[in-house]
Amino acid sequence: MNSSGSDDFKIDDTVLAERKSFLNLVEKDERVVAELRTAFDRIAPQFIENFYQHLLAHPASAGYLQDPKLVEHLKQLQTQYFEELVSGQYDAEYAEKRLRVGRMHQQIGLEPRWYLGAYNLYIQECFPAFAASLASEVPPQLLSLLKVILLDIGLTLETYFAASTEHLRQHNKELEQALHMYFQTEVKARQYAKLAGHEIRGSLNAISNVLEEVVDDFAGDIPVEARDSLQGAYDRCSQVMHVVETILAEPEDAGTPQWAETDGLLEEVRDRMAIYGEGRDIELTTPHYSVRVWADPISLREVFANLVSNAVHHLDKPKGQIRVEHQLSASTHIFSVVDDGPGIPRDQQSLIFQPFYRNEAQPHRGKGLGLYFVRRIVEQHGGQVWVESVTGAGSRFSFSLPLNRLEPSVADSKSVTTPEANHRAEAS
Numbered sequence: 378m379n380s381s382g383s384d385d386f387k388i389d390d391t392v393l394a395e396r397k398s399f400l401n402l403v404e405k406d407e408r409v410v411a412e413l414r415t416a417f418d419r420i421a422p423q424f425i426e427n428f429y430q431h432l433l434a435h436p437a438s439a440g441y442l443q444d445p446k447l448v449e450h451l452k453q454l455q456t457q458y459f460e461e462l463v464s465g466q467y468d469a470e471y472a473e474k475r476l477r478v479g480r481m482h483q484q485i486g487l488e489p490r491w492y493l494g495a496y497n498l499y500i501q502e503c504f505p506a507f508a509a510s511l512a513s514e515v516p517p518q519l520l521s522l523l524k525v526i527l528l529d530i531g532l533t534l535e536t537y538f539a540a541s542t543e544h545l546r547q548h549n550k551e552l553e554q555a556l557h558m559y560f561q562t563e564v565k566a567r568q569y570a571k572l573a574g575h576e577i578r579g580s581l582n583a584i585s586n587v588l589e590e591v592v593d594d595f596a597g598d599i600p601v602e603a604r605d606s607l608q609g610a611y612d613r614c615s616q617v618m619h620v621v622e623t624i625l626a627e628p629e630d631a632g633t634p635q636w637a638e639t640d641g642l643l644e645e646v647r648d649r650m651a652i653y654g655e656g657r658d659i660e661l662t663t664p665h666y667s668v669r670v671w672a673d674p675i676s677l678r679e680v681f682a683n684l685v686s687n688a689v690h691h692l693d694k695p696k697g698q699i700r701v702e703h704q705l706s707a708s709t710h711i712f713s714v715v716d717d718g719p720g721i722p723r724d725q726q727s728l729i730f731q732p733f734y735r736n737e738a739q740p741h742r743g744k745g746l747g748l749y750f751v752r753r754i755v756e757q758h759g760g761q762v763w764v765e766s767v768t769g770a771g772s773r774f775s776f777s778l779p780l781n782r783l784e785p786s787v788a789d790s791k792s793v794t795t796p797e798a799n800h801r802a803e804a805s
């Protein structure tokens with residue numbers, strides 16, 4: 378599985394070797410650090426207690442540790458970390474764990490200065506204790522110097538973060554402006570679509586009437602093949618008319634979450650297949666039961682439509698299959714759009730949900746915003762989106778929607794179909 382940013386924790390052996398070489402961290406170091414392992418059991422319990430005492434005594438860190446159960450849990454994990462620290466094995470697995478732990482602290486919003494500062498506790502307490510276990514002593518001047526070194530590292534690193542934060546802020550501002558423009562264009566496009574829809578409806582009606590009259594009035598005079606073609610044109614008119622009617626029926630309050638049934642939304646997507654498919658033989662299958670979800674129906678329909686049209690556009694053969702699937706987990710609905718198209722190379726899978734991303738090698742070129750909007754809409758609904766894909770074997774785009782996004786009100790609850798009820802309905 379590869380969702381936005383989830384694969385960032387891989388570290389290349391060569392890159393790790395280069396880092397270790399720059400630090401002069403050689404095999405001998407690994408061996409001698411591992412010798413401290415014997416003193417670890419004696420030192421660790423008290424040290425871990427002191428570590429969290431210190432964090433709890435400082436407002437900058439105490440706020441993160443309000444839950445005593447969390448602190449107890451962290452004590453165990455911190456002990457594990459301490460053990461790994463003196464394990465003498467600093468391979469890719471070790472480095473990847475550190476990256477993951479770093480990401481966790483970043484996600485809870487802990488600033489690097491506090492994370493880094495906590496290492497001072499390791500240095501100030503464990504160094505003398507380890508030295509004592511080796512019948513030796515760390516000169517106090519060196520311990521003091523290490524404090525200054527940590528202060529310096531923290532201050533210097535902050536300038537790096539400040540620069541990249543500023544860069545991101547600027548980037549986000551530009552992105553927000555682009556999105557604002559895009560949304561405005563979308564609103565205008567919808568208004569225009571409604572205007573055009575009225576015109577098209579009138580013209581389609583006129584064309585359908587003429588076709589019907591011709592077939593009715595001159596049935597005997599028209600060769601069979603020509604009559605089939607006229608019937609085909611009439612059917613196509615009806616299909617497009619259906620799409621136009623759907624656009625015209627869109628409520629003005631589009632964007633409001635409510636209980637929505639997926640069968641109706643997927644039917645609307647199916648209606649569009651004639652347009653997406655451009656005459657190709659593409660089979661679309663959808664769940665044979667309806668799922669009731671708390672969502673803005675129009676946005677959700679566009680998520681399905683985007684994923685399905687994306688699958689159609691990238692299909693590299695005249696025949697294809699697209700399946701919309703639904704699964705239920707303890708707390709989420711998971712919808713997937715599965716295709717048997719060309720698949721997506723691994724290195725692109727984490728990029729495709731980013732705005733303006735386009736694969737230049739693909740013949741179909743959009744604005745590079747479709748999947749980004751899918752991600753935005755899904756995230757606005759409290760869900761996540763990801764892709765699993767194997768080159769040459771197709772792709773599975775999935776998104777989750779929380780089950781209990783909003784507890785239904787008492788009035789609502791009478792009419793709410795729970796997912797379990799959906800499944801019961803399916804079974805009966």
Ligand code: HEM
Pocket residue numbers: 432437438439441442451454455458478481482485487491492493495496
């Ligand atoms: C020497 C510096 C630190 C080390 C080595 C360290 C290590 C760790 C480790 C190993 C975990 C568990 C990760 C996992 O679940 O696999 C963790 C989680 C956590 N740490 Fe630290 N930590 C450090 C500093 C701090 C500081 C200064 C705070 C401030 C309060 C802090 C707060 C937390 C919290 C709240 C979590 C739980 C995060 C979550 O589950 O979402 N840590 N830390």
